[in-house]
Amino acid sequence: MMKFAFSTSLCPQWDMETLAGRARELGYEGVELIAGRGFANDPELTDPQKTGGIFQSAGVKVACLASDVALMQDAKADTAAAGRVGRLIDLAARLQCRGVKIRDVHVLPRQSLSAAGMALGDWLAKLGDAAAEKGTVLGVENAITFRTAGGLWTLLERLGHSAVGAAWDVHSADGAGESPWTSVPTLNSRIVYATVKEGKADVRGFMERLRGIGYAGWVTVHAPPDQLADSLTRLRGWGGVGK
Numbered sequence: 001m002m003k004f005a006f007s008t009s010l011c012p013q014w015d016m017e018t019l020a021g022r023a024r025e026l027g028y029e030g031v032e033l034i035a036g037r038g039f040a041n042d043p044e045l046t047d048p049q050k051t052g053g054i055f056q057s058a059g060v061k062v063a064c065l066a067s068d069v070a071l072m073q074d075a076k077a078d079t080a081a082a083g084r085v086g087r088l089i090d091l092a093a094r095l096q097c098r099g100v101k102i103r104d105v106h107v108l109p110r111q112s113l114s115a116a117g118m119a120l121g122d123w124l125a126k127l128g129d130a131a132a133e134k135g136t137v138l139g140v141e142n143a144i145t146f147r148t149a150g151g152l153w154t155l156l157e158r159l160g161h162s163a164v165g166a167a168w169d170v171h172s173a174d175g176a177g178e179s180p181w182t183s184v185p186t187l188n189s190r191i192v193y194a195t196v197k198e199g200k201a202d203v204r205g206f207m208e209r210l211r212g213i214g215y216a217g218w219v220t221v222h223a224p225p226d227q228l229a230d231s232l233t234r235l236r237g238w239g240g241v242g243k
Contacts, residue, residue: 002210002239005030005063005220006228007195012039016051020058026229030063031055032101032220035088044087048094055095062097063218064167064193070103070144071120073111078123085127085138093134099193099218100136101167103143104152116145117155124164132163139167139193147176149186156190165192174201184209194219198231207238 006028008019019041023031033043043051043065055062065088069081088100105120107113124138131138146152152166168191173183180202184191194210196203196219210219219239223231236242 001216002241003029003061003063003216003218004232004235004241005032005061005218006231007032007066007220007222008034008039008041009222010224012037012041015040016046016054020055020060022225022228023060024058027232028060028228030061030218030220032064032066032218033062035065035067035091036069036084043091043095048091052095062092062095063220064099064101064139065092065095065097066101068103071105071123073106073108073116073119082123082127086130089127089131089134089136089138092136098136099139099167100131101139101141101193103141104146105144107145113145113151114154117151118158121155121159124159125161128159128161128164132161136163137192138164140164141167141195142169142172147172148178149173149183153187153190156187166190167193167195169195170203170206171195171197171200180206180209184213188213191215192217195222196220196235197222198227198234203235204238207235211238211240 019031033041035042035044067088069085072078085102092100105116107116127138142152156166166187170180219235221231221235
């Protein structure tokens with residue numbers, strides 16, 4: 001059964017106590033914490049033991065640690081990025097969070113998409129091993145280059161790692177001209193995390209297609225605080241999930 005979370009993207013001023021309390025009050029099972037932006041709820045700037053205790057007491061999960069890390073195809077930058085992802089994997093494990101979200105890859109001038117995908121897959125292999133050792137999963141977001149399903153599916157199929165999957169943003173795919181009626185069946189079980197922004201793209205169709213493939217992971221909404229309650233009601237209905 002799908003589980004629902006909201007992102008801290010539109011409530012950066014809320015501290016961890018407020019986040020956990022609001023999630024519980026609104027009926028969300030989890031919260032996506034955005035790392036690296038200096039928010040009041042930035043998991044990299046807070047004590048993980050305290051944060052874990054706050055969420056455990058509220059009966060709410062940390063659904064995902066989200067970051068803007070991407071493969072730059074620059075040796076120095078990518079070594080540093082891999083180190084940061086490793087630290088996020090460790091932090092996720094300490095927070096009893098199973099998901100770490102990163103972005104895909106920046107294509108070099110005159111480089112083919114296939115070559116960029118192979119470079120990303122090679123970079124992800126060791127990170128996937130690290131995630132598996134900690135009981136976490138890396139979700140690659142369709143945020144930069146591989147915004148539609150076919151290219152990301154090919155990359156993940158070639159990699160063939162159980163701890164690496166697609167963190168699918170239906171809005172990003174829609175901006176690239178792809179419907180969830182294409183994306184979801186194409187990726188199918190490769191989808192390990194889902195993101196929606198209400199009022200953008202075919203969110204209802206996305207939820208119905210996720211339901212159709214038996215998706216049982218997190219669906220995270222990016223919505224203003226005053227819209228979170230209504231968003232949850234709609235998402236549950238479209239996903240066929242009762243309260």
